Amino acid sequence: MPSFACRLPILAGLFLMAALPAQAGTSVTQAPKAPSALAVTKPLGTPPAGVTELKFRDLFKLPVGPKGLEPTDKLLGLDGKRVRLVGYMVQQEPPVPGHFMLSPLPVVAGDADDAWADDIPASAIFVKLPKSPDLVVPPMAGLIQLTGTLHVGLRDIPAAGRVAPAVLELDVAPERVLLRHAKSVAKAASKAR
Amino acid sequence: MSRSPLLRKALPALVASVLGGTAFGASAATISRLTPPSELFASGNAAPVIARFLPGQQFDLQATVQPDVGETIKEFVFYVDGQAVRDREGNRTSIVTEAGPAETCVGADGKTTGKSGCTLVAGLPANTAVVSLRAFSKGAPGVHELKVVAWQNNGERITATGNFEIVGIGEGNGQVAKNIIILLGDGMGAAHRTAGRIMAKGYAQGKAKGQLAMDTFPYTGMVMTASLNSIVTDSAPGMQNYVTGNKANNNEEGVFPDDTLDAFDNPRVEYLSEYLHNLQGKSLGVVTTADVFDATPASMAIHTSARGNGTGIVDQFLDDRHLTGLSVLMGGGRKWFLPNPSNSTSPQPANGSQRRKTNDYVLPADIVAGWGASPGKLDPERDLIADFQAAGFAYAPDKSGLDEAFKFGAPKQLLGLFAYSNMNVAYDKIAGRRGDRTVVDAFGFPDQPMLDEMTDAALKVLSKNPKGFVAMIEGASIDKQAHLMDSDRWPLEVIEFDRAVAVAKAFAQKNPDTLVLVTADHECSGAAIIGASMKTAAELEANPKLGKDAVAVYEAAKFPKYRIAEDGYPISTNVDHKMLIGYGANADRYETWLPSLFPTKDTQQPFPPAQSPANPNARNEGVGALITGQVAGDQAVHTGTDIPLSAYGRGASQFTGVFDNTDVMFKIGRAAVAGERQNSQQ
Known part of the structure; x- marks a missing residue:
């Protein structure tokens, strides 16, 4: 069938797959690079044993049904299971201690959420740091990979004033990485002063 | 928000109706807005008439009244052609004043702040009142005088005059557009x-x-x-x-x-x-x-x-x-x-x-x-x-x-x-x-x-x-x-x-x-049709940075040809020697003269595709020719x-x-x- 589209060389990401570094998307202020243990710079291998790969595109059924978005069977089946998810840390103002959001697109979340839809996709989820409830994770640029236990269902994080379809409770290892990252950024900032 | 029904008293209404159409005494108090809007109110000129209505078409009457310092507005009456407009049911009128917390809603200068949780917009005297009479209508065609009279607690009157028009629709042959x-x-x-x-x-x-x-x-x-x-x-x-x-x-x-x-x-x-x-x-x-x-x-x-x-x-x-x-x-x-x-x-x-x-x-x-x-x-x-x-x-x-x-x-x-x-x-x-x-x-x-x-x-x-x-x-x-x-x-x-x-x-x-x-x-x-591409589609794809060097103008533009499919739409917009569009109200953009596979991002979509470019000044960045715009921002404007x-x-x-x-x-x-x-x- 004929098509209008001239297939210009574009970045070949798939819908909500977040498989490649940020392209011409929402402008995001420059943030420090993600720790190498989390940064995704090339295609990942299979996840560790006991961990299932979950992609953002697998969160909701497509095409959309007659009313609202609906979770996929895959998402529902992973409730309480360990998963690996690749996405962008949402730069949220103000940040929420012990939590941040992971999004398929690089976006900034302001606190002025009064009228029109903002840019945070519906599939963005919360990431919870279970052992560091007071930690404010500094912004990280680029794709990151996270593993943890998935809790499916509408989650309202009052401190964030936001809701998400699921929460990823981080494994110990990535949480430690984030803790070190936060200390490192704080140290650098202190030196800069 | 304070909304009280208008308390009409016979005497002020009578006095006002007698005085309707005449000038009232000077006062520091003022009426800063009279609705419907009119040049008569804004500049003193009777024309052009700004507000016009069909016979019987309803509209609200409203005035923003700024009383003298220390005074408040206790009542008001609107007059049309000197006749008081009655609120017979007593529930179509209101007096709205600043009802938010004074520490938040009134500044040190005594003016309203317009902050969240307040009632009035910023910059008004704190005792300002917005007075309304809802769902007025009039049938008689012609230009009509609108006057509002508001009374302060001390009995002083404040007044303003404007106008509006009822546009007669005339007599037709009865063959109406149903x-x-x-x-x-x-x-x-x-x-x-x-x-x-x-x-x-x-x-x-x-x-x-x-x-x-x-x-x-x-x-x-x-x-x-x-x-x-x-x-x-x-x-x-x-x-x-x-x-x-x-x-x-x-x-x-x-x-x-x-x-x-x-x-x-x-x-x-x-x-x-x-x-x-x-x-x-x-x-x-x-x-x-x-x-x-x-x-x-x-x-x-x-x-x-x-x-x-x-x-x-x-x-x-x-x-x-x-x-x-x-x-x-x-x-x-x-x-x-x-x-x-x-x-x-x-x-x-x-x-x-x-x-x-x-x-x-x-x-x-x-x-x-x-x-x-x-x-x-x-x-x-x-x-x-x-x-x-x-x-x-x-x-x-x-x-x-x-x-x-x-x-x-x-x-x-x-x-x-x-x-x-x-x-x-x-x-x-x-x-x-x-x-x-x-x-x-x-x-x-x-x-x-x-x-x-x-x-x-x-x-x-x-x-x-x-x-x-x-x-x-x-x-x-x-x-x-x-x-x-x-x-x-x-x-x-x-x-x-x-x-x-x-x-x-x-x-x-x-x-x-x-x-x-x-x-x-x-x-x-x-938007303007500035000409057509002097290049074929393949040539544009091979060199998307041509920018204005690709634009054929006047007779060089010839007549772009698009083939239309049975569904009524072009088989492709990416034809050889395609029509080219320029923009006179544009922001910066990178132009390749080629179609984008994905539409530019719509920020209102709950789940925008990752492939959609953020805006025209990011679309084709590094690929197309930069065309600088005359307006700020990242989109063309009205x-x-x-x-x-x-x-x-x-x-x-x-x-x-x-x-x-x-x-x-x-x-x-x-x-x-x-x-x-x-x-x-x-």
């Missing part, structure tokens, strides 16, 4: 129409090989599009000016501006739909390719000073259908109809809802009493689709659902919500129908109807009312894609829109008591250029020459109420 169809190509200037024609019909030796449906309309005029507060309008006044007969401020629809912060308490003016529903029992149909809360569709029925208040806007569509006769509502915007018990929208709730208390509505009592409007409720948890269905509307979530709704004949009422926000554009919908479902699948809505199909469905439903209807059919993304300077997508929007025009024209041919108007609300982007209006059917002959957008209301009123002396089709 059905009114307004086809609104949002942002569609003359260049957009021309581009659609070049692409859809082609030219040979200087002559168009065919006409757009809108080209075949026998009468065309030029419309001045300014809003109340700017030579350059946005889509809210751009539409509502046509169907209220009055100018609104940018971003405001169905209301005059005021000095309170509440976006739903502004002084109202009755819409054409409300006027003709009240007068003749007509139905209303609103069809758009945008989100149905968008400015143009909302400006057919909704009264608010904030066009972004989606929750309240869509609620009012249903809640006030007894005022407007709403029977058809179709477009995108499902996100406003889904329940959101959490009242939090970012990221969107799991079902994608955007409902929120902060943009919902509750009306003050005087509006409810005066207009018979529903009071409203802050209810993000509301399942509005279910409420529409409970009210008797058939619901269609996609093209298949739309067909299903007509399986046993046209439903009595119809709600179609085919996308979460704006629908996909014709370029991508048609690609999907031809088998390239990349974009529509990515948006999650692969089965969206085209505008001509929606128009056909709407007219079938609306024509069930023997008393007639008012319909607004909007090609919304002519504007949206022109903002984005996507020169491959908006011409197809024009073609899609014109196919809807053809449906409406065919309806009018079968139903000669129908008036069809094709116009725009404003021009968008300063312009103040006059736009064409074409008319067909009963009453169409009125629409020639150059006229103001507000004139359209009165021309329609004449056609619908009095009838024309001749049928313009004959």
